[in-house]
Amino acid sequence: MKVCPKCNLRYPDESQVCFVDGTPLAGMTDPRIGTTVAGRYLIERVLGEGGMATVYGARHKLVDRACAVKIMNPALARDRVVRERFRREAKAAQKLAHPNIIEIFDHGDTEDGTSYLVMELLRGESLADSLAHSGLPFDRVLSLTIQMARALSRAHDFEVVHRDLKPENIFISIAADGSELVKLLDFGIARSMHDTQRLTGVGEVFGTPQYMAPERITSIEAGPPADLYALGIILYEMITGQLPFDAPDIPSFFVKHLKEAPPKIRQKYPDVPEVIESLIERLMAKDPKQRPVDAHAV
Numbered sequence: 001m002k003v004c005p006k007c008n009l010r011y012p013d014e015s016q017v018c019f020v021d022g023t024p025l026a027g028m029t030d031p032r033i034g035t036t037v038a039g040r041y042l043i044e045r046v047l048g049e050g051g052m053a054t055v056y057g058a059r060h061k062l063v064d065r066a067c068a069v070k071i072m073n074p075a076l077a078r079d080r081v082v083r084e085r086f087r088r089e090a091k092a093a094q095k096l097a098h099p100n101i102i103e104i105f106d107h108g109d110t111e112d113g114t115s116y117l118v119m120e121l122l123r124g125e126s127l128a129d130s131l132a133h134s135g136l137p138f139d140r141v142l143s144l145t146i147q148m149a150r151a152l153s154r155a156h157d158f159e160v161v162h163r164d165l166k167p168e169n170i171f172i173s174i175a176a177d178g179s180e181l182v183k184l185l186d187f188g189i190a191r192s193m194h195d196t197q198r199l200t201g202v203g204e205v206f207g208t209p210q211y212m213a214p215e216r217i218t219s220i221e222a223g224p225p226a227d228l229y230a231l232g233i234i235l236y237e238m239i240t241g242q243l244p245f246d247a248p249d250i251p252s253f254f255v256k257h258l259k260e261a262p263p264k265i266r267q268k269y270p271d272v273p274e275v276i277e278s279l280i281e282r283l284m285a286k287d288p289k290q291r292p293v294d295a296h297a298v
Contacts (some may be wrong), residue, residue: 003028032056032071037110041069041118052076053086057121067105070117077114086115092160092187093119100151101184102171122183124174127234128167135241138272140180144172145235145298147182152231152295155184156224162187163222165230166211167237209253210243214286217254225288228295232283236265239272244284258286 002011002025004018010028017024032043037058045057047068058069076082090107097103106118127144130136136144148170155162162169164186175181207216213229215222236244244262247253262284266277279298285291292298 002026030054030056036061037069037071037116038106038108041067043069052082058118060118066121068119068121070119071110072115074112074114077112083115086117089187090117092155096154096158096160098151098154100147100182101154102186122171122173124172124180126168127170127172127238130172131167131237131241133241136238138239141235141238143180144170144182144238145231148184148231148234149295149298151182151184152224152227152298156227156295160187161222161224162227163216164207164211165227165234166208167234170234209250209257210245212254212257213288214258215288217257223288224294225291228283228291228298229285229288231295231298232262232280232291235276235283236262236280239265239276240269 002013002015003009004011004021004023005026006021006023007018009018009020011018011025015025030046032054033045033056034043036042040061041058042061043056043058046054047057048055051073053070053072055068055070058067059065060067072082072086087107090104093102093104102122103120104117105120107116109115135141148165152162152165162184165184169184169186171183171185173181173183211230211233213222213226216226233244245253245256245260247256262280264277265280266272266274279292283291283298
């Protein structure tokens, strides 16, 4: 992160000058670097930053173990809904306990009242980074898809719906034997089917439009089939290197999810097995009842 010394506007690391006054940008040191959270997690570096939270590389001082600490943006600390989403993310991931789901070790509030999560520190890259240039080899696509389906199976077995499955929330880590190990991340807007308190009101839509099932657009009652729809889009994207639907804005994406069938993948990629084309079509069926009965069936 960089900052303009003159007007204090913040910019991403790749920016060079302030677009307001042309002043060269200066590097910005995160004030949490070098501090300790909850008396035991030493914050060492920034791993990633978003509007809701920053993820830090850290070390558990008592057991000398590397970990990742996700700390909520202090500006959101008093937002009841955001704090509850943080709490639900911790609860959802902790109870699922699966090799293909990010492990949450701890959670709580910092001394200044800001919520935090402590997670396993992963090494590798997101699926989004892997897809940045093109599609993936077919054997790799199958391996990654199987692992994603296993993660969803575990979540759905415990009646947890992720609701924001996308390449940015799928991390490809490297296992001890050198193989690729998928980790499903970010249960921030996940919902347990047992939750009686809803954080999403009527007329509100949370998620990523490019991967949103039709029922997510029209109802807040969407269940596990909505995650399968997103999996179908990701499978299509891994094979082709592009999304099945292209649109200039969010409403146009919604219309396509609601009304348009995905392109026939074998028309452009004839080497794709018919069974995979059929699977994508079933996963992306407009009617949730026409999708696979559950992630185990994928």
